[in-house]
Amino acid sequence: MIAESKKVSFSLSVASDGFDVSISDSLKDIFTTRKGSVAMLPEFGSELYLLVDKRIDDEWLIDFRRYISDAVTFEPRVNLEKIELIKADASTGSIEFTLHFSDNSTFLGELNGF
Numbered sequence: 001m002i003a004e005s006k007k008v009s010f011s012l013s014v015a016s017d018g019f020d021v022s023i024s025d026s027l028k029d030i031f032t033t034r035k036g037s038v039a040m041l042p043e044f045g046s047e048l049y050l051l052v053d054k055r056i057d058d059e060w061l062i063d064f065r066r067y068i069s070d071a072v073t074f075e076p077r078v079n080l081e082k083i084e085l086i087k088a089d090a091s092t093g094s095i096e097f098t099l100h101f102s103d104n105s106t107f108l109g110e111l112n113g114f
Contacts, residue, residue, distance in 0.1 A: 023077055027099075027107060030071045046071035052114055056088045064095070072099065079103070090114075 033045035047067045054060055065083045072080045082100040089095075093114040099107040 023075065024107065026075050026077075027072070027109075030074050031068075031109070031111070044074055048111065054114075056090050056114070061085065061088075064097075068097070068099070078105075078107075088114075 030044070031046050031048055034049055035045040035047050036042050038044045047070070048064070051060060051064060051067070064085070068083050069080060072078065078099075079102040080099060081102050084098040084100065086096040086098060087094070093112060095111040095114055097109050097111075099109065101107070
């Protein structure tokens with residue numbers, strides 16, 4: 001019998017703050033695509049899935065910021081300046097964050113399933 005692998009998924013909801021919807025959709029696609037899962041684009045996507053079921057501590061926060069920062073580079077229309085973690089609730093597995101861009105626009109995101 002072949003062991004069934006554990007499937008990990010999470011959802012992302014975004015609130016657009018002066019963004020064209022296509023940028024929000026693009027960021028959502030990038031964040032929810034596993035890095036290495038797109039043929040011919042092995043660096044596309046994010047590694048946020050690696051944070052699922054991990055204890056939220058200082059190391060987790062460093063990885064979260066790095067994974068977000070790396071992933072945002074695939075959206076050429078924005079230039080990330082700051083990642084602000086608003087709330088990390090381990091009991092519900094939800095993360096709220098704001099991305100601040102060089103044009104003074106912001107992106108409010110919520111990840112669920114952590």
